[in-house]
Amino acid sequence: MNTGQKVVLALLAVSLIAGLATGGKLYYRLSIFWILLFFGSWFWSLFSLRNLQIKRSARTTKAQVGQIFEERFEIQNLNRFPRLWVEIRDETSLPGSEGSRVITMMKGRQTRSYVARVRLSKRGVFPLGPTILATGDLFGLFPVEYEIPSNDSLLVYPMMVEVKSLPNPPGLMPGGEALRRRTHHITPNAAGIREYNTGDPLNRIHWLSSARRGRLMVKEFELDPLADVWIFLDAAATVQASLPQESIDYYAKDFWNRPEKIPLSPSTEEYGISVAASLVRDYLRRGRAVGLACSGQHLTLIAPDRGGRQLGKILEALALTQMKGDLPINALIETQVKHMVRGSTVVLITPSVFREVAFVVDYLIQRGLKPIVILLDAYSFGGASGTDRLAESIKLLGIPFRIVRKDADLSTALSNGYSR
Numbered sequence: 001m002n003t004g005q006k007v008v009l010a011l012l013a014v015s016l017i018a019g020l021a022t023g024g025k026l027y028y029r030l031s032i033f034w035i036l037l038f039f040g041s042w043f044w045s046l047f048s049l050r051n052l053q054i055k056r057s058a059r060t061t062k063a064q065v066g067q068i069f070e071e072r073f074e075i076q077n078l079n080r081f082p083r084l085w086v087e088i089r090d091e092t093s094l095p096g097s098e099g100s101r102v103i104t105m106m107k108g109r110q111t112r113s114y115v116a117r118v119r120l121s122k123r124g125v126f127p128l129g130p131t132i133l134a135t136g137d138l139f140g141l142f143p144v145e146y147e148i149p150s151n152d153s154l155l156v157y158p159m160m161v162e163v164k165s166l167p168n169p170p171g172l173m174p175g176g177e178a179l180r181r182r183t184h185h186i187t188p189n190a191a192g193i194r195e196y197n198t199g200d201p202l203n204r205i206h207w208l209s210s211a212r213r214g215r216l217m218v219k220e221f222e223l224d225p226l227a228d229v230w231i232f233l234d235a236a237a238t239v240q241a242s243l244p245q246e247s248i249d250y251y252a253k254d255f256w257n258r259p260e261k262i263p264l265s266p267s268t269e270e271y272g273i274s275v276a277a278s279l280v281r282d283y284l285r286r287g288r289a290v291g292l293a294c295s296g297q298h299l300t301l302i303a304p305d306r307g308g309r310q311l312g313k314i315l316e317a318l319a320l321t322q323m324k325g326d327l328p329i330n331a332l333i334e335t336q337v338k339h340m341v342r343g344s345t346v347v348l349i350t351p352s353v354f355r356e357v358a359f360v361v362d363y364l365i366q367r368g369l370k371p372i373v374i375l376l377d378a379y380s381f382g383g384a385s386g387t388d389r390l391a392e393s394i395k396l397l398g399i400p401f402r403i404v405r406k407d408a409d410l411s412t413a414l415s416n417g418y419s420r
Contacts, residue, residue: 045142234350235296241383242267353386
């Protein structure tokens with residue numbers, strides 16, 4: 001029993017007592033009024049949510065940190081009677097969501113809609129709901145609500161930046177032999193022909209064979225000998241560092257202009273994931289086959305491949321990654337190095353300041369691999385010092401490397417190389 005109901009019942013009791021004590025008709029009339037008010041409000045609330053529907057729809061269920069997410073809410077009153085007020089409460093976990101509204105004086109057979117926008121600042125998966133419809137009687141004595149479960153989720157990819165001049169070592173081509181692995185991509189290595197299937201692109205049709213056999217034939221290809229790119233992201237919890245994050249303005253003002261730049265959370269976790277996502281996109285644009293290895297809350301291994309589908313797979317994995325692993329980067333590399341093709345590029349992204357990083361880089365060189373090291377300066381994030389000392393050790397090995405510090409422009413830090 002809420003406060004309003006208690007007040008009405010208290011007034012009813014006072015009116016009855018006063019009427020019995022004085023015999024005044026006014027008090028009996030007030031008693032009847034309080035009774036009608038109480039039960040009338042209760043009866044009204046029984047039908048207040050009937051024939052009331054809400055629909056929420058989004059333009060896309062996949063977005064990137066820094067972009068503006070737009071969602072439309074549509075409320076329909078299918079009854080002929082008006083609704084005095086309807087509250088829509090958006091219970092999503094999406095930071096900064098502003099989907100909650102209060103709609104008043106909704107006529108019968110009327111549809112109302114509104115658009116909620118928010119600037120995305122956190123990667124991950126966020127359910128779009130649940131949504132709660134709340135209404136009640138005129139005096140708010142008997143509020144009622146109905147929860148609509150979430151049907152869709154929003155996948156927010158990590159922030160990516162443009163990388164202009166990161167080293168792109170060519171793969172080894174031993175004897176010029178192709179890798180005996182079929183691919184749907186067009187490569188210089190034609191492996192044979194087969195009959196045309198619905199959906200095959202026209203540029204893969206081999207017209208001479210088609211004319212000779214009297215039916216359409218298409219070419220099949222094998223992967224070229226360009227070596228793979230492996231991205232190793234250090235997700236060990238013991239080497240991570242972070243600082244408190246300042247408040248973020250989620251309000252999507254001037255949404256039609258270019259989105260404002262959202263600052264990354266001051267943690268090696270977010271910087272490392274953003275660096276990994278940016279490098280994956282850059283190498284895929286260069287036509288390289290890219291794979292990902294990361295041991296966070298669980299082991300993530302994505303075999304190297306090309307194309308936009310591979311980018312989506314890796315970005316989804318990075319969006320869900322949490323740096324809670326207990327496997328150090330050197331152990332992760334040692335367990336996976338036997339699966340790498342000789343001459344492959346190995347990109348290490350780590351905030352570690354231990355000398356084991358330099359040892360594992362030397363180990364990769366001895367295995368015929370081509371490492372590139374991205375060092376996240378843990379000290380600038382409130383962690384241990386020693387990144388510059390580790391960088392000097394890696395520099396002596398003749399290996400390209402980059403240092404990324406807190407508040408640094410990622411595009412510049414990854415493109416311009418090492419600078420004190």
